Amino acid sequence: MKTLLSLFAIVCTLTFSQAQTDGVTVSVTIENVLNNEGTLLAGLxxxxxxxxxxxxxxxxxAAKKGAVTLTFENVAPGSYSILVLHDANGNNQMDFEANGMPKESYGTTGEMTLYGPPTFEATAFTVAQKDVSHNIRF
Incomplete structure (x- = not known):
């Protein structure tokens, strides 16, 4: 019985350890942050x-003028996009002008269009077995 319990404990430990390290690290460097106000928020x-x-x-x-790097750990293989917002006023949402244009800086991986919101297809990247890094310029 002790042997069976010990074996069970080892299997659980190995499974937990495996779960903690599955996936890769995705890092994003946000360039051209204009000031130290507010927070940089990013979503994978x-x-x-x-x-x-x-x-x-x-x-x-916290926002820092210049360049800031954020990371996402243990990302499983697949297709992803990263959206980043400089939430200068700290209200945890994008603020808009009366004409619908964003008041705060934002960016995404991939191609940004000049008009209209970004699309997943234009901003997507693939995660496989190696760590991935991207640059987003505000």
Whole structure:
């Protein structure tokens, strides 16, 4: 019985350890942060959450003029996009001008269009077995 319990404990420990290290690290460097006001908010999105819900993983840090790097740990293989917002006033949402244009800086991986919101297809990247890094310029 002791042997069976010991074996069970080892299997549980190995399974837990494996779960903690599955996936890769995705890092994003946000360039051209204009000031130290507020917070940088980032979301790692799938096609299902892009522009519809909170990302499957989120990261945030105090804004710092210049460049700031955020990371997402243990990301499973798949197709993703990252959206970043400089929430200068700290209300945890994007603020808009009366004409619908954003008041705060934002960016995404991939291609940004000049008019209209970004699409998942234009901003998506693939995560496989190696760590991934991206730069987003405000």
């Amino acid at each position: 999105h799938t096609a299902e959450t892009f522009m519809k819900a909170q990302g499957i993983k989120t990261a945030s840090t």
